[in-house]
Amino acid sequence: MTLDELTTGQAAKVEQVRGEGVFRRRLLELGLVPGTEVMKVGQAPLGDPLRIRVRDAVLSIRRADARRVEVG
Amino acid sequence: MSAPARRVVFVGNPNTGKSTLFNAVTGASAHVSNVSGTTVSRSRGAWRGADAIECVDVPGTYSLAAHSADERVAFDAALGADEPVGVLLVVLDAPRLARSLYLALQVLELGTPVVCALNLIDEARQRGRVPDAGELSELLGVPVVAVSGRTGEGLDALRSAVEAQLSSPSPSRPPYELSEALASDAERAAEALPGHWLDGASRQRRRALGLWALLCDEDVEALADLPIDHRILASVRDTAATHGRDLMAEVVGTRYAWIDGHAAGLPGPASSAADHATQDRVDAVLMHPLWGSLVFAAVMFVVFQTLFSWSGPLVDGIDGLFGWLGEVVAGGFAQAESSLSGGMASAVGFLGDLVVEGLIGGVGSVLVFVPQIGLLFLFIALLEDSGYLARAAHLMDRILRLAGLPGQAFVPLLSGYACAVPAIMATRTLPRHRDRLLTMLVIPLTSCSARLPVYTLLVAALFPAAVPGLPVSAQALALFVMYALATVVSVLAAIVLGRTALRGAASPALLELPPYRWPHPPNVWRSVKNALEAFVTEAGQVILVATVVLWGLLSFPQYEPEELLPADVVAEARASGADLEVLAQGEALRRSYAGMLGQAMEPAIAPLGYDWKIGIGLLGSFAAREVFVATMGLVYGIGDEVDEQSAPLHERMRAETHADGRPVYTPLTGASLMVFFAFAMQCLSTLAVLRRETHTWRWPAFATAYMMALAWLSAFVVYQGGRLLGFG
Numbered sequence: 001m002t003l004d005e006l007t008t009g010q011a012a013k014v015e016q017v018r019g020e021g022v023f024r025r026r027l028l029e030l031g032l033v034p035g036t037e038v039m040k041v042g043q044a045p046l047g048d049p050l051r052i053r054v055r056d057a058v059l060s061i062r063r064a065d066a067r068r069v070e071v072g
Numbered sequence: 073m074s075a076p077a078r079r080v081v082f083v084g085n086p087n088t089g090k091s092t093l094f095n096a097v098t099g100a101s102a103h104v105s106n107v108s109g110t111t112v113s114r115s116r117g118a119w120r121g122a123d124a125i126e127c128v129d130v131p132g133t134y135s136l137a138a139h140s141a142d143e144r145v146a147f148d149a150a151l152g153a154d155e156p157v158g159v160l161l162v163v164l165d166a167p168r169l170a171r172s173l174y175l176a177l178q179v180l181e182l183g184t185p186v187v188c189a190l191n192l193i194d195e196a197r198q199r200g201r202v203p204d205a206g207e208l209s210e211l212l213g214v215p216v217v218a219v220s221g222r223t224g225e226g227l228d229a230l231r232s233a234v235e236a237q238l239s240s241p242s243p244s245r246p247p248y249e250l251s252e253a254l255a256s257d258a259e260r261a262a263e264a265l266p267g268h269w270l271d272g273a274s275r276q277r278r279r280a281l282g283l284w285a286l287l288c289d290e291d292v293e294a295l296a297d298l299p300i301d302h303r304i305l306a307s308v309r310d311t312a313a314t315h316g317r318d319l320m321a322e323v324v325g326t327r328y329a330w331i332d333g334h335a336a337g338l339p340g341p342a343s344s345a346a347d348h349a350t351q352d353r354v355d356a357v358l359m360h361p362l363w364g365s366l367v368f369a370a371v372m373f374v375v376f377q378t379l380f381s382w383s384g385p386l387v388d389g390i391d392g393l394f395g396w397l398g399e400v401v402a403g404g405f406a407q408a409e410s411s412l413s414g415g416m417a418s419a420v421g422f423l424g425d426l427v428v429e430g431l432i433g434g435v436g437s438v439l440v441f442v443p444q445i446g447l448l449f450l451f452i453a454l455l456e457d458s459g460y461l462a463r464a465a466h467l468m469d470r471i472l473r474l475a476g477l478p479g480q481a482f483v484p485l486l487s488g489y490a491c492a493v494p495a496i497m498a499t500r501t502l503p504r505h506r507d508r509l510l511t512m513l514v515i516p517l518t519s520c521s522a523r524l525p526v527y528t529l530l531v532a533a534l535f536p537a538a539v540p541g542l543p544v545s546a547q548a549l550a551l552f553v554m555y556a557l558a559t560v561v562s563v564l565a566a567i568v569l570g571r572t573a574l575r576g577a578a579s580p581a582l583l584e585l586p587p588y589r590w591p592h593p594p595n596v597w598r599s600v601k602n603a604l605e606a607f608v609t610e611a612g613q614v615i616l617v618a619t620v621v622l623w624g625l626l627s628f629p630q631y632e633p634e635e636l637l638p639a640d641v642v643a644e645a646r647a648s649g650a651d652l653e654v655l656a657q658g659e660a661l662r663r664s665y666a667g668m669l670g671q672a673m674e675p676a677i678a679p680l681g682y683d684w685k686i687g688i689g690l691l692g693s694f695a696a697r698e699v700f701v702a703t704m705g706l707v708y709g710i711g712d713e714v715d716e717q718s719a720p721l722h723e724r725m726r727a728e729t730h731a732d733g734r735p736v737y738t739p740l741t742g743a744s745l746m747v748f749f750a751f752a753m754q755c756l757s758t759l760a761v762l763r764r765e766t767h768t769w770r771w772p773a774f775a776t777a778y779m780m781a782l783a784w785l786s787a788f789v790v791y792q793g794g795r796l797l798g799f800g
Contacts, residue, residue, distance in 0.1 A: 017321075021289045022139045026582055028324040029135040031171060036328075041352055045361040046470040051585065053348065056168040058355075060466040060583040062473075 004050060004066035006040040012071035013037055019068045031055040032069060077158045078238055079126045080119070081149045083179060084163030085172050086132030087586035089191045091115070092595055093163055093221030094129040097230075102129075104602050106767050112145045112505075122231050125238065128157075136178045137287045141505040144294040150179060151269070159237045162188045166196035166218070167587075169203050170331055176212065177246055177327045181280035185241040186214040187233045193218040193225065195589075211334060214244050222592055245276060248330045250283075254322055257308050258282030264304035283323050294505075351587055358463060368467055371460070372486060375451045379444050379490035380521055386443035394436030398428045425627065426620075434619035437695065438612040441493050441757065445607055446600050448487055448494040452501060453599035455483075457591035461501065462583055469581060475563045476570035478502065478581050481511040485562070488518030492758045493611075496765055497603055510574045512765060513775050514566045516758050517751060519558035522697040525716040526749050527554055529701050533722035534742035550746070558750050565782075573774070606764060614760035622695050622756070625666040626703075636660055651711070658709035666691045680748065680787040681741040683730060693754045700749075740799045744791040752783035 006012060014036045017027045031054055032038065041058060042051040048063045084090040095102060098117025107114050112131060119125035130149045131142040138147040148154055162179050165172040169190075179186060188208070196202050202218075209216040215233040219226035250258065262270060262282035270278055286309070288295060290302045312319045358364050405424025409417045455461040465479030472481050480502045487495035495515045502508040531547045539546045636659040637645075637652070645652055661667055662685070670687030677687055685707045692703030701721075705714035708724045728736040753759070753776040762772040 022292065025137060025139070025287055025289070025320060025324075026134075028321060029137065029174065030582065031174065031328060033321070033325050033328045035332075042355060042359055044359065044467050044470060045365055048470045049466060049581070049583075051355070051359070051466070055171045057171055058351070058585040060462070060469065060479075060581070060585055062469070062581055065582070 001071060002067050003038065003040075003052065003061075003069035003071050004063045006038075006071065008040055008042055011037055011039040015070040015072050017069050023065065023068070027065075027069065030057075030059065038069075038071060077156060078124055079128060079155065079157050080159045080161050080234055080238075081157045082127065082129045082161050082163060083146060083150055083175065084132055084191075085134055085165060085175055087584060088132065088163050088165040088172055089221045090132055090163040091129060092592055093189060093191050093219065094127060095594060095598060096221045096224055097227060098127050102127075104606070107145050112141050113500075114145060114149070119231060119234070121228075122235060125234065133175065135175060135287075136284060138294055139289065139292050140503070141294050142503060150182065150184070152184070153269075157184060158241070159185050159187055159234055161234065162186055164188050164190050164216075166190045166192045166203055167199055167201070169208075173331050174327055177248075177330065178280075178284075180212065180214065180244045180246045181276070181283065183243045183245065183274055183277045183280065185237045186244040187230070187237055188212065188214055188216040189226075189230055190216055190218045191221055194220040194223050212247060243274070243276075246330075248326065250279065250326065251322075253312075253317070254283075254319075254326065255279055257312060257319060258286065261285040261305055261308050264301040266299050286319050286323055354588055355463075355585075358460070359467070364467065368464060371455070371464070372483075375448070375483070376486055376490065378447050378451065379487055379494065383443045383447055387440055390440050390442065391436065394432055394439070398432045398436075401432060402428045422630070429627065430620040430623045431616075433623065434616040437619050437757070438608060438615045441491070441607065442604060444491050445494040445497060445603055448498055449600045449603040450596065452483065452498055453596040454591045456501065456599075457589065457595055459586045459588045462585050465583060466585060469583075473581075475514075475566040477511060477566055478504070478507050479583070481507065484511055484515060485518060488515040488520060488562075491520050491522070492516045492518070492755065493607075493761050496758065496761050497607065499765070506574055509766065509771065510566060510570055512762060513569055513574075513771065513778075514562045516753055516755070516775060516779060517558060517562040517565055519555050519750065520697070520755075522755070523554075523749055525698040526693070526700050527551055527746055529704075529716035529721070530742040530746055532717065533725045534737055534739050550743075554746055554750055557747070561751065561782075565778075569778075607761065611757070611760040611764040614763060615757050618756040618760065619695060622692075625669070626661060626664055626692060628665055629663070631660055631663065636663070650709075654711040655709045657711070658706055661688065661703075661706050679792065680784065681738075681744045681791040683736055685728075686736070686745070690748075690752075690754065693749075694756050696757070697749060697754055738799075740791060740794040743794065744787045747790050748783045748787040750783070751779055751786055753779035 001012075003012075014032050014034055016034060017024050017032055036054060039053045040050060041053050043049070044051075044060075049060045050063060050066055052059050052061055052066070082090055082094050094115060094117070097119055098115075099120045101120070102115050102117030104113050104115050106112065114131075115129040117127050119127050128149055130146040133143050133146045135143070136147050136150055138144040149157065150160055160179050160182070162176045163172075164176060176186075176188060190203060190205050190208065193202065205216045205218040215237065217226055217230045217233050219230050249255075258279040259275075259282055262278045262285065264285050265281055269281060273281070285300065285305055288300060288302075288305065290305075309319055312322075358367055402424060405420060405428070409420045409424065412420060452461065455464065461480075461483070464482060467479065468482040469479035472479055472485075475481075477485075481499070483501065484495045484498040487498055492515050495518070496512050499508045499511045499515070502511060527550070531550045535546050535550055537545055537547060542549065633652075633656050636656045641655070642652065645655055666688050667684075669691060670684040673687050674682075674684040677690070682690075685704075688707050689700045689703045693700040701714060701716050702712040704725070705718070705721055706712045708721065708728070710718070710720050710724055714721045725737045726735070730736055759772045759776065762775060763769055766772070
């Protein structure tokens with residue numbers, strides 16, 4: 001499944017970041033490398049962006065971008 | 073400036089207290105400047121108590137890969153591209169150590185002497201998990217000093233460590249070896265880079281730069297000026313791909329593999345569940361659909377009210393002070409003038425006008441912005457330091473995305489409804505250059521408070537107070553329509569400009585939501601002070617000069633009183649008890665350069681329903697839009713002591729006719745003028761601050777051109793369309 005499909009409070013491990021170029025590099029460099037645990041901690045009132053905890057930090061990430069991160 | 077080798081560059085992730093540490097180390101010597109050709113700022117200062125060490129602070133970044141203007145500045149400084157660097161001071165985040173190591177490892181690869189500052193050590197201690205600086209130093213192979221920029225703890229030890237590295241530099245090296253395949257790819261990739269980067273570089277540095285190149289993207293604007301041979305990079309990547317290797321994942325993965333391998337010994341996610349619980353509990357309220365929205369609305373209401381009305385007494389105070397100063401000085405000049413005669417007297421009279429109207433008025437029109445800028449930056453600093461500003465951006469992201477802008481654009485755009493000048497300065501909180509420019513270009517379209525007196529004047533003078541069958545007054549409705557129109561058009565302008573003039577590569581709106589912290593008063597003060605200094609010294613000069621020029625246009629050529637008014641007018645005025653001086657002032661203005669310009673531009677504005685007298689008002693309103701009211705008061709011989717509620721001015725406007733007897737002011741002319749004021753770039757101060765923030769005249773010129781075109785066309789459509797429909 002993909003990162004945007006997690007329910008609040010659910011954790012999973014990153015399997016792969018799809019996409020290319022700047023987008024993919026940013027996510028990888030923020031620590032979303034394969035095997036890293038991520039958890040959805042919430043979402044903005046309109047359901048987008050999501051709040052994801054990764055490596056001790058909370059990131060705000062848009063749903064469309066989260067869809068490109070495969071987790072399991 | 074110190075010798076090149078004694079330069080220390082501070083690098084670190086955002087939200088690690090890097091600037092607080094920089095400020096603590098440099099104290100009052102620090103000053104902020106723009107990096108040439110960019111909107112990115114960089115601070116410099118001397119290390120307090122050290123022997124001529126120059127410190128440079130660059131924007132916080134998660135990586136040295138330079139894919140935005142901010143990151144490019146940080147990368148250039150770390151590389152020593154513009155000026156040699158003696159020591160790279162890497163600021164680590166003690167409570168969240170594991171995550172700040174990625175950038176540190178990238179820096180170690182470069183080989184430049186490094187000192188690590190283990191910052192926020194006090195916060196880490198409160199949380200009961202203090203990383204051991206000695207152990208970390210052994211792992212990384214460079215000096216590590218535990219410090220706190222907030223409390224000043226460890227700063228002496230940090231200075232000693234930096235001084236030791238400067239006097240006997242020891243090159244850094246990463247604590248891991250690259251795989252053989254990756255090392256050879258990196259060496260090939262390095263050949264794609266500018267030759268002088270590699271002159272005299274060690275093998276380690278060549279490889280580090282090669283890894284950096286492998287993370288480069290061809291279409292990145294921030295790197296467009298560098299002669300990088302992307303064909304070489306593509307061939308390295310393609311060759312690797314045929315062996316099933318993904319180089320981007322490999323490069324990043326190598327560093328994270330080391331971090332994960334050593335994370336057990338570092339405070340990390342496993343030991344921080346309690347912290348997360350606290351932060352998550354606060355977020356559960358502040359990000360809640362109902363409570364979070366209410367808190368957000370309340371915070372933004374306070375910010376807006378402060379700018380829009382609570383700053384009023386301060387603004388009036390400054391206005392009053394300069395008005396009083398002007399009167400006192402004018403009195404002095406008048407006395408001097410009366411004691412002299414002939415040419416000397418008129419020379420003194422001219423000088424008096426220049427000093428009072430031009431200089432004192434000009435300085436006043438600069439300083440009048442100080443309360444709003446100071447208050448807005450006070451709020452922004454408090455919100456930013458506390459961690460709420462990022463969350464406000466998170467909350468608003470979905471809505472602003474409709475306009476092609478990130479959530480961070482919300483506070484500046486909201487501020488624009490009070491005044492564009494502080495609002496444009498507030499776009500400094502937007503991390504991406506393109507988003508920042510786009511926000512700056514649409515802010516002047518939001519309905520600032522200076523337009524309100526103009527709307528009120530036109531509505532009160534020309535629109536009926538009540539329309540039968542309408543539940544609200546026509547005047548209230550007209551004002552509502554103007555605010556709604558400004559909002560809709562600024563959104564549309566953002567969409568159009570974002571797809572044309574400022575088309576940028578899409579980058580994901582990834583935003584870190586930092587932990588909640590109490591604002592640090594020195595940070596808040598410094599942010600307010602820097603904003604005010606930049607405005608007064610740089611934008612202020614432009615505003616002052618422009619104000620004097622505008623005053624000259626409105627006041628010259630000068631006439632003797634008897635030249636202005638023919639004898640019959642004087643006699644008539646005496647009989648009716650009219651104020652001769654005011655009549656003469658009005659005539660002088662109509663015959664001034666601005667008056668001549670107004671007449672010259674009449675053909676251009678006649679299709680909008682305006683005559684040349686309105687043209688003078690439009691010119692006068694460049695000083696500030698609300699000056700339109702006083703200028704029209706002067707033009708119509710009522711005097712400049714009028715406000716938008718002045719009944720004599722309203723009556724005079726309604727009585728004004730064209731040469732053929734048609735009334736100048738109909739509700740349709742009023743509507744056309746209001747639309748013109750809504751969209752036209754009629755504010756010297758806005759242009760001056762745009763110039764200050766973008767460091768070029770190109771963007772102020774662009775904003776003027778697109779807004780003037782928009783204003784003229786819209787007013788044309790309103791006026792001519794209205795006439796076709798039988799109004800006016």
